[in-house]
Amino acid sequence: MIERTAVIASTAGLHARPAALFAETAGDLDVEVTIARVGEPLDEAVDADSMLSLMSLGVEHGEAVVLRTEDDSATEALETLARILETNHDA
Amino acid sequence: MIFEGATVQSFVGVGVFRGRVIGPIRHMPPALTPPPSGEGLDSSTSAETAAAQLKEAGAQVKATLLERAGRASGDGKEVLQATALMATDPMLIKAAIKLINKGSSAERAIWDAGDTVAATLISLGGYMAERSHDVLDVRSRIVAALRGVPAPEIPDSEEPFILVADDLAPADTATLDPAKVIALVTAGGGPQSHTAIIARSLGLPAVVAAKGVAELVEGSQLYVDGSAGVVSSEPGDTERAAVKRWLEKASLLDVFDGDGQLADGSKLALLANVGGAKDAQEAAAANAQGVGLLRTEFCFLGNSTEPTHEDQVAAYKGVFDAFPGQKVVVRTLDAGADKPLPFLTDSTEPNPALGVRGYRTDSTTPGVLARQLAAIADAAAQSQALVWVMAPMISTPAEAADFAALCTTAGLKVPGVMVEVPSAALTSRHLLDRVEFASLGTNDLTQYAMAADRQLGPLAELNDPWQPAVLALIQATVEGAVAQAKHSASLALEDALPKPVGVCGEAAADPALAVVLAGLGVSSLSMTARALPAVAAVLRTVTQDEARRLANRAVAAASAAEARDLVRAGLPALSELGL
Numbered sequence: 086m087i088e089r090t091a092v093i094a095s096t097a098g099l100h101a102r103p104a105a106l107f108a109e110t111a112g113d114l115d116v117e118v119t120i121a122r123v124g125e126p127l128d129e130a131v132d133a134d135s136m137l138s139l140m141s142l143g144v145e146h147g148e149a150v151v152l153r154t155e156d157d158s159a160t161e162a163l164e165t166l167a168r169i170l171e172t173n174h175d176a
Numbered sequence: 177m178i179f180e181g182a183t184v185q186s187f188v189g190v191g192v193f194r195g196r197v198i199g200p201i202r203h204m205p206p207a208l209t210p211p212p213s214g215e216g217l218d219s220s221t222s223a224e225t226a227a228a229q230l231k232e233a234g235a236q237v238k239a240t241l242l243e244r245a246g247r248a249s250g251d252g253k254e255v256l257q258a259t260a261l262m263a264t265d266p267m268l269i270k271a272a273i274k275l276i277n278k279g280s281s282a283e284r285a286i287w288d289a290g291d292t293v294a295a296t297l298i299s300l301g302g303y304m305a306e307r308s309h310d311v312l313d314v315r316s317r318i319v320a321a322l323r324g325v326p327a328p329e330i331p332d333s334e335e336p337f338i339l340v341a342d343d344l345a346p347a348d349t350a351t352l353d354p355a356k357v358i359a360l361v362t363a364g365g366g367p368q369s370h371t372a373i374i375a376r377s378l379g380l381p382a383v384v385a386a387k388g389v390a391e392l393v394e395g396s397q398l399y400v401d402g403s404a405g406v407v408s409s410e411p412g413d414t415e416r417a418a419v420k421r422w423l424e425k426a427s428l429l430d431v432f433d434g435d436g437q438l439a440d441g442s443k444l445a446l447l448a449n450v451g452g453a454k455d456a457q458e459a460a461a462a463n464a465q466g467v468g469l470l471r472t473e474f475c476f477l478g479n480s481t482e483p484t485h486e487d488q489v490a491a492y493k494g495v496f497d498a499f500p501g502q503k504v505v506v507r508t509l510d511a512g513a514d515k516p517l518p519f520l521t522d523s524t525e526p527n528p529a530l531g532v533r534g535y536r537t538d539s540t541t542p543g544v545l546a547r548q549l550a551a552i553a554d555a556a557a558q559s560q561a562l563v564w565v566m567a568p569m570i571s572t573p574a575e576a577a578d579f580a581a582l583c584t585t586a587g588l589k590v591p592g593v594m595v596e597v598p599s600a601a602l603t604s605r606h607l608l609d610r611v612e613f614a615s616l617g618t619n620d621l622t623q624y625a626m627a628a629d630r631q632l633g634p635l636a637e638l639n640d641p642w643q644p645a646v647l648a649l650i651q652a653t654v655e656g657a658v659a660q661a662k663h664s665a666s667l668a669l670e671d672a673l674p675k676p677v678g679v680c681g682e683a684a685a686d687p688a689l690a691v692v693l694a695g696l697g698v699s700s701l702s703m704t705a706r707a708l709p710a711v712a713a714v715l716r717t718v719t720q721d722e723a724r725r726l727a728n729r730a731v732a733a734a735s736a737a738e739a740r741d742l743v744r745a746g747l748p749a750l751s752e753l754g755l
Contacts, residue, residue, distance in 0.1 A: 135267040
């Protein structure tokens with residue numbers, strides 16, 4: 086399992102447009118990725134390709150989240166997703 | 177009611193908004209019934225098949241919404257894109273598949289899963305809670321797709337259409353695109369139904385309570401007459417001609433061309449009532465020929481102290497600047513029972529309507545009026561408008577003379593009086609000896625003539641400007657102006673035109689009553705700017721002689737209802753225009 090931590094840059098948090106963009110990108114990847122707040126137990130992680138799950142997480146601007154995948158070769162995929170989170174889409 | 181000819185079917189309902197159109201029918205799909213609680217998989221369907229059907233339905237909904245998003249723009253596009261994603265969202269679909277695996281039917285599973293997700297979003301509050309509606313919308317669409325029926329929404333169409341439904345719900349307003357829906361026809365509902373409210377707010381021709389329209393063929397042509405409340409299938413030349421006539425008339429109701437006149441070309445200025453600069457700009461945009469009533473107290477409602485000279489000049493100038501070269505009639509502060517100004521009104525009066533109000537406050541709070549007139553004069557000097565000033569609640573010629581003197585002191589050249597008190601109407605000849613014009617405030621004139629407080633609901637029937645007594649007082653005011661002109665002409669041995677007598681009450685906004693007022697000989701009508709096009713359109717259908725005959729009938733009527741009916745019967749244009 087590999088991980089990548091990212092801080093939410095969008096001013097309004099991981100809602101609406103950023104959530105849709107993130108979920109869509111995750112859905113297009115060949116790997117299964119989960120997302121959770123940093124420090125929360127593993128079983129509270131949700132599917133990265135579910136916009137509704139992302140919205141239910143209710144992650145706000147400035148909060149750190151961790152992306153995980155079982156596929157150890159998917160570093161690039163995690164990087165792609167992390168960059169979406171680290172971009173302010175409300176700017 | 178249904179009349180069946182060879183192919184033509186006509187339906188009579190209640191017209192709730194005017195207009196005639198012809199277009200193709202699109203039926204509103206019936207509301208979706210929720211799958212029964214606890215509905216299980218039927219014996220012939222495996223959980224795997226049900227799950228596959230659910231995924232297929234979700235994908236279908238997603239594709240439909242994405243296709244629609246592709247045609248939308250702006251915020252609407254983003255909302256549709258996000259909603260499209262929800263239709264295949266793993267959280268929603270996985271939760272539903274779990275329920276299917278426990279034996280639930282696909283329909284019931286997605287229904288319950290949608291409820292759960294929506295509840296989660298609602299518990300997060302704010303923006304998330306608002307999105308819960310989208311989740312519920314998506315799950316209804318998926319259920320419709322599973323059933324193979326159209327989604328429960330206003331149909332989407334490239335081509336403009338006539339929407340036929342049982343009744344519309346308030347939520348339908350949000351998705352009703354007035355560029356696509358050209359008329360509304362419902363089998364149910366009534367004049368106060370949601371459909372009627374939606375139709376009026378969007379200005380769509382509409383017929384409600386037209387029983388039987390649900391049977392009309394989807395996509396076939398329909399003729400709708402929202403004024404007559406009639407709908408008919410297979411429209412032919414007759415209907416097409418009726419639509420054409422309507423379009424010609426309707427263009428008159430869209431805009432006022434800024435030239436108030438009767439059918440014989442006699443002029444009648446159509447002015448606007450305004451409460452401040454913003455109103456004035458809107459009135460100017462609506463081609464009002466000036467302002468017939470600037471309610472100065474509206475600039476200062478809420479002020480606990482007298483506004484400063486500078487504040488007043490700025491407020492008045494804002495209005496004057498909207499009408500360069502045109503007339504603006506300023507009414508001095510009219511504080512009263514219904515619009516108290518703390519620095520003028522005595523709230524302890526037992527009977528404020530008959531109390532110290534309008535011009536009368538000058539005796540109890542001297543100085544405020546003189547300072548207001550000075551501010552009006554300053555503002556007038558700084559603008560291009562032709563500024564007239566009038567005092568409210570004048571009862572005697574002596575008051576008129578005093579007001580005229582105050583205006584002269586302030587340097588204002590055109591003083592006038594409001595005629596609201598019956599004594600002023602009956603002595604207008606003497607009032608007009610002292611001032612340059614009179615303006616009938618029909619709301620107060622009615623309340624005083626009928627001794628009926630205009631704020632009391634139970635007295636609404638008495639508070640009707642169609643009351644023949646009120647019309648007779650208007651007639652007396654105009655006759656007084658004519659007598660005054662003759663008298664001064666005989667003294668000066670020259671021809672004098674009667675001094676202007678206008679109307680600036682609600683009465684002027686009623687197109688039928690406007691005809692009566694024209695017939696009684698008033699020189700201008702001032703109304704809310706929105707009423708200008710309809711009043712102008714109806715006035716142009718009568719000559720001065722015809723208006724005079726209708727006015728005489730109205731004054732001679734025995735009741736307000738009789739007066740109204742007699743006049744309306746003589747004005748076929750009203751029903752033609754759906755007024």
